[in-house]
Amino acid sequence: MSDEPAPVPSAPANSPAGKLAAEIRRRRTFAIIAHPDAGKTTLTEKLLLFGGAIQLAGQVKAKKDGRNTRSDWMAIEKSRGISVVTSVMTFEYADSVFNLLDTPGHEDFADQTYRTLTAVDSAIMVIDAAKGIESRTRKLFEVCRLRDIPIITLINKMDREAREPLELLDEIEQVLALDTAPMVWPVGMGRNFRGTYDLQKDRFRRVDENPEGETVSGPDDPIFDSLLDPVDLAKWREEIELVRDACGNFDLKAFREGTLTPVYFGSALRNFGVRDILDALIAYAPPPLSRPAAARTIEATEPAMTGVIFKIQANMDPNHRDRMAFMRLCSGKLTRGMKVKHVRSDKTMALTAPQFFFAQDRSLAEEAFAGDVVGIPNRGTLRIGDALTEGENVQFLGIPSFAPEILRRIRLEDAIRAKKLKDALTEMAEEGVVHMFTPVDGTPPIVGVIGALQLDVLGDRLIHEYGLPIAFETAPCTVARWIEAPDRAKLTAFIEANRPAIATDADGDYVYLAPSEFSLNWVAERNPELAFKDVKSVM
């Protein structure tokens, strides 16, 4: 996506183009990135609560108390207490429409997280105030940086013993090389966390009281005298002067370019700072951005609908064998029942049952606009990276596939069911949860995943969804690379000469399966006219 927000056309407000632009302008599509335990689930729950999407705080959290909800519909998730699968939650607040895309918390699902982050326009980074930047925060941030996604920071758990706020800002700047602009400053911490001081507006907001806050004359206002002990108070007042001098003002352009983050302090558990995040999304986060496609850039406000599939989820409802394809609308307006072109197959399909997802429910999406994410039930027609349009042959760029780090051969307990296994693996490869490599010499397929936990999920699903008990065996290879060759004849010659080490992936692209990195390098050096790629763009 480009750095700039969609231009607002000068169409009259009540013309169709004007109405479309207004709908798109009030949308925010974002994700939350955090190290496990920093408070992502709690913040999600509170955001939905503020947005009126759920009635009762605690409902999103079923993963911890065993109730069954959308964000953890799989048995494996429940048994491990982790959120494996990305999903989307749509809610409204203050006349804005939010699409919150959930990302898997565990790094074994990094590929799925990456794809989800290609579908957002901004992200909230949640940091545990006692821990600062943790490993997973850093990795997720790096993914955001690849696309210069603007980041809003919440330093969470201020109601617990926390590190010094200045030290935390410094850590963000040093570790992430990201400028910070504190928007509020905490008054106390831990048991003495009193609230936050709004550095822009000179207002004080108390924890658990008066959501609007009260105007104060400045940090020297006597209101603070009784809140902190004299030593802490003097230090606090100095700090405010310091951050005002040192951090400068929030710069919208730098934020939109992904080089500066506004920082809020709060406690998601105590509902504090949550509204700041929503207000910041409305005020600063970009509305749906334009997206690069093969032939041209698609502007969000173009009237013709285009969308890209970034995620497929199987068996969301165990009673139905359908799959849900999640589409981010990139431009225009979707109307239920409309006929669209499925660009990859060049076929027309009718969007009869596009769906919005809320905290617990789904509902038919009668209409949706650029920036929205809708689920499209289908039986395997749609794959990750596919474009749906009103007729144009659009190919969106930038949804990659990563070479797996773990390769295994699957042993079926019942060899007669090899065909069924292959079908199951093909389906799951299209969902993007596993790579399936079919050796050209006819030996059984090899599966590849990014992390060990994905193997568990795979085994679990093969038994529970497909009734196929299997075991994983060591594969004769440990490295898989896509082979690219500008010269088709060279590729064919290489394949013929190396048949035992060649396979095709689910799209029919050739992959070289090497026993080790060392042998891969050896082969690559001897075949300089070929490229051995560890990332493949889906299209």
Ligand code: GDP
């Ligand atoms: P996730 O793993 O990032 O989704 O984290 P959770 O939202 O599940 O939170 C992890 C733990 O921290 C839970 O026990 C939460 O109740 C707790 N927690 C989350 N936010 C806060 C907060 O602001 N203050 C305090 N004291 N605890 C919090």
